[in-house]
Amino acid sequence: MVAGWTKHGDGKTLAPSEVVRPDERLSWPRMVGFGAQHVIAMFGATFVFPLVMGLDPNVAIMFSGIATILFLLIVQGKVPSYLGTSASFVGGVLAIRSLFGGDTPAVDAIVTGAILVAGLVLALIGVAMHVLGVQVINRVFPPVVTGAVVMLIGFGLAYVVADVYWPQDQWIALITMTVTFVIIVLFRGFVGRIGILLGLVVGFVLSWGADRVFGDITAYNAGTGKVDTHPRVSFDAVASADWIGLPGMHWPDFKVSAVILVLPAVIALVAENVGHVKAVGEMTGTDVNPYMGRAIIGDGVGTVVTSAFGGSPTTTYAENIGVMAATRVYSTAAYYIAAVIAILFGLCPKFGALVAATPGGVLGGITVILYGMIGLLGAKIWIENRVDFSDPVNMVPVGAGIILAIGPVKQMISSDFVLEGIALGTIVVLAGYHLLRAIDGRRGRSPAAAEPGPNGGAAG
DSSP states (O other): OOSOOEEOTTSSOOOTTOOBOTTEEOOHHHHHHHHHHHHHHHHHHHHHHHHHHTOOHHHHHHHHHHHHHHHHHHTTTOSOOOEEEOSTTHHHHHHHHHHHTSSOHHHHHHHHHHHHHHHHHHHHHHHHHHHHOHHHHHHHSOHHHHHHHHHHHHHTTHHIIIIIIGGGOHHHHHHHHHHHHHHHHHOOSHHHHTHHHHHHHHHHHHHHHHHHHHOOEEEEETTTTEEEEEOSSOOHHHHHSOSSOOOOOOOOOOOHHHHHHHTHHHHHHHHHHHHHHHHHHHHHTSOOGGGHHHHHHHHHHHHHHHHHTTOOOEEEOHHHHHHHHHHOBOOHHHHHHHHHHHHHHHHOHHHHHHHHTSOHHHHHHHHHHHHHHHHHHHHHHHHHTTOOTTSHHHHHHHHHHHHHHHTTOEEEEETTEEEEHHHHHHHHHHHHHHHHHHHHHHTTOOOGGGSBOTTSSBOO
16 A cells, blocks of 8 residues: 555554554654654665765755655555665765765765666666565575575674774763663653664753853764764854755766776675565564565665666665664654655755754764664574574575674775675675575585575574
């Protein structure tokens, strides 16, 4: 179902054990709250990664909303998810800029052209998966692999907390995390369900108050990339931003050598999407396998559309899956609302600047919860499918891949191209598992881990 959601109960109250399914909703004011929470969850990374790649973050924000709506329509509302900026392309994009001449409008066009082709390839892979059926997905991505990918996606983002957010204000991060803990657990109704959003608001207010009481902080500044003295909360960008305005869009340009540099990211995106969709299936208790191909098509189409106008590559967002895990509200209505808000943000630079003013320490306290919950969803997939880790074919590549992601470890493919972190870990888990399974099969061994798990597919 895409629209016409059924109201859950009275639309106001939720028992601690209740969930709101994708085709259900609460009252519209409450859904707006959940939609806003999803915007906050995706905003930081969706805004930051384009900056890292040298692309316009306002374009990325606006088209993330458009891509999300396209995704929800393609999956027929069966897979609640938000499409934000993908980090898997960062290495390839930086390699393109090194090869073609840095941060210039001409190179921007080459970057988005390469990303567009990668999105098209991703969409075609999704079509193949949809046509060939779920059996192919289960063979390529058995539970041991999908659980590992979900886990390394969550834990592989730990460095963002440790190196970027937390050092900006350690005490505010700690207080924000603790307040969010208490809100989620102490308040079992609607207030508890939007604990992530409330924790962020509390952290924002405390940061503003700390500036008034203690003055500027001397700490790591993500904006300058070094330690300096600066206010925790700055509204300078908000004051100077326009209320209404189109972001700076451009048309793509195509170079074969540039396309080759970003194509490896497609492998990571396929595994990432499968892991995310499987995680959603585990949370909602529904069989999402028939929509796996559609989800990958949706991500590919989203990437094609965004990059056609100068935007960033997209992917289903782990941060928003973490919000669903915390709230147990899986309604796609929240995602449509979040998408509309994101589009309005793109058209209203002042509101975008306000959300972007969220202090890094506050984001540290929030993301440490979200990323941890995502990682543990991977463990849940293993438990539900009784994955056998006494089998080294399961244990060895999974353990190695997770460590590579958490590092994050860098692998120099050439002087201009690096695989690292989540992308490297995903490839090692996927390729390593199938290589070792093939070697094990030739030895004539029939591992118990290959038996079907309780939720379908092979347990390992």
